[in-house]
Amino acid sequence: MASLEEELTCSGCRDIFSKAHPLPCGHSFCPTCIREAWSGQGEVKDRFSCTECQVEHSKVLCDCCTPDAESGQLPLAVKTCLKCEVSLCPQHLQPHLERPAFSSHLLVDPLGDLCQRKCPTHREIFRYYCADERMYVCGDCLLEGKHALHKVKALRQVEEDLKVILQMLLRKAEEKMKNVEQILKEHENIDFTTADSLKKDDTQVEQLGTDLQLQVKKLVVALREITKRERQQLIDRMHEDCSRVRDDMNQTQNIQQYLTSLLAETDPFLLIWAFQSDDTKLLADLNSPIYRPDAISLDRKHILEDVESKYREFITATLCCLSELKRELLASPLTLDSNTAHPLLSISDDLRSVMRVKKRLPCAAHPERFDHWPQVLTVQTFTSGTHYWEMEAEGFWDIGLCYRSIGRKGKENNAFGNNKVSWSLTQQHDRKLAIWHNRRKCRIMYQMTGNRIAVALDYEAGTITFSEVGTSNSLTHLHTFSTTFFQPVCLGFGLYKPELNSRISIVKV
Secondary structure: OHHHHHHOEOOOOOOEOOOOOOOOOOOOOOHHHHHHHHHOOOOOOOOOOOOOOOHHHOOOEOOOOOOOOOOOOOOEOOEEEOOOOEEEOHHHHHHHHHOHHHOOOOEEOOOOOHHHHEOOOOOOEOOEEEOOOOEEEOHHHHHOOOOOOOOEEEHHHHHHHHHHHHHHHHHHHHHHHHHHHHHHHHHHHHHHHHHHHHHHHHHHHHHHHHHHHHHHHHHHHHHHHHHHHHHHHHHHHHHHHHHHHHHHHHHHHHHHHHHHHHHOOOOHHHHHHHHHHHHHHHHHHHHOOOOOOOOOOOOOHHHHHHHHHHHHHHHHHHHHHHHHHHHHHHEOOOOEOHHHOOOOEEEOOOOOEEEEOOOOOOOOOOOOOOOOOOEEEEOOOEOOOEEEEEEEEEOEEEEEEEEOOOOOOOOOOOOOOOOOOEEEEEEOOOOOEEEEEOOEEEEEOOOOOOOEEEEEEEOOOOEEEEEEEOOOOOEEEEEEEEOOOOOOEEEEEEEEOHHHOOEEEEEOO
């Protein structure tokens, strides 16, 4: 067991692996370490060497040369012939390269010790490989018959077969590399787009914060105005009450002084004349009730009503800000695919507007182009998430969501809403609305006041919601389709009756 464990222990990382396939030198490596060692050769080396024993560090000398007279050294070998069992310098290697008699000889990089390439039982050079037992064998091994029913091939043939397989795997690796590079490039672009979108989101959130602060400030100012107005009204009333009481006091004081002066009069004629000439008014003034101000009310109901009104205005404005942010965050980029546009549709240069025209436009034939219904699809398709778009539509129009696979050629089953793969909202020439799906029409008992339509998609929930966008960006619900999506979906527009100036424009939310 200890021997088996040692054989299954990687000489590089010392991990245990499941299947041992040792190198000729006897050391075993796990596939990961073998790949790292071979890939790490780079341009410095052109052959693999065992990282454990470093077999190639010794210099191999030519077996056919005599020592140089001057230096007394033998030239270095460049190849070893496994059949001749000799190492050869460039000069002595030449016959092996030129003469047909040596064509079957197996040449390898110089080996200092041929024992690594010999059968330990028969001391013969390995010239064959048994695929069944995954081991090298010599000619005597074959003669003994142990591998009679096995798949045995000459080493050169195995080498050629493996190189064919390696070439195929290399092409597969190159193709995979191209795909990985393409995916990386696409995702780098997506990362750039996403970063730009997130930066825009940050700006929108900052704007929301500013708007909410403004709404809070407006609410505080309004509440201060309410309390200030109430306080001023109370002060004014108190001043008015005090003024009327002072008037009564002054009048009574004047009467009191008048009566006192009459009592001091000694001429009876003057006294009688003065009293009789003013007695009626005098009695009326004395009998008039004293002005008593009403008690100051502590009831704050009307104040609370004003506060609540301002609070409702604040909530409405806040929800409006949040709704605006939600629409902006859910809004997905949208452009028209001119390759799908029917020749009776004119697409703007920015690919965001389409108009119905009276005469067919010159369009190149394209397999994705609608050839009967005046319809066009968007470039973008969607397979997940929630999305929101707004369009301005005039005339006789059709706004639909459909599978990208919707038919393009012919009349039957290719109009939006007239099949199982599309859902649409239509405004007819009389401005009446209707929704369509699978050839079923349902009228909507509502007439739009404007010309802006909102479409919301929730792919996972399977909902498509059509709404009218009001002047204050409020949404009036028109209809919601509920389904289950199985394919990528996209938006599509249909335009009819050119005399009605039928057109649709994608609005930047």
